[in-house]
Amino acid sequence: MPCLVSEPALNNGGDVVYVNVHGEFKEVNSLTVRSFDRRFVLGAAEPASATTLKGWPCVIISDQLTVRGYSSPIAWTPTAKVTLSRPDLSLTNGTIVVKNEPGESTIEGQRLVKELMKLMKLNERYSVKCLKQNGWIFELAVKNFEE
Structure with a gap:
């Protein structure tokens, strides 16, 4: 044609x-x-x-x-339910701090970093970066790293 x-x-x-x-x-x-x-x-x-x-x-x-x-493709599925919550924000010295993510400074965040380091054989820096880029959702971080 x-x-x-x-x-x-x-x-x-x-x-x-x-x-x-x-x-x-x-x-x-x-x-x-x-x-x-x-x-x-x-x-x-x-x-x-x-x-x-x-x-x-x-x-x-x-x-x-x-x-x-x-x-x-779940993002384009009409039946997919997305729950959004407003993060708890605070302003410290002109910097916005999000309080509801585990983050690397919390016990939960440190546990996630160690678990990702062990599972994916990453160093701490890249484990933190991977988790941050995936909203500190461990399963999503693993899935996206494996691609």
Whole structure:
């Protein structure tokens, strides 16, 4: 099938349709699982254009592909329930301190760091970094590190 190219000045002020596609794939050589997002902007084809003459009612105005590390599709599941809680914040010397995360200075945080160090064979610095980047959720830190 020939490629459809957006015509210049197409759909100035006309209606467009936004299409977002999310998915995952496995790289052939490394077998690494990746996620992707592909975003299309579709617009009506001009009546006498080559696109219309070939039987296509619309053209792709914009096409953007983003490839990233794997992320679970649970985020796009309509039945997924996300519970957000407001963190307990305090201002100390102009710095905002979040109090409800375990953090590396708490006993729970230190336990998580030691457990991650042991399980993943990481040093303390990288264990703390991994846990911080995953909101101090141990299972999420392990899952994302293994990808």
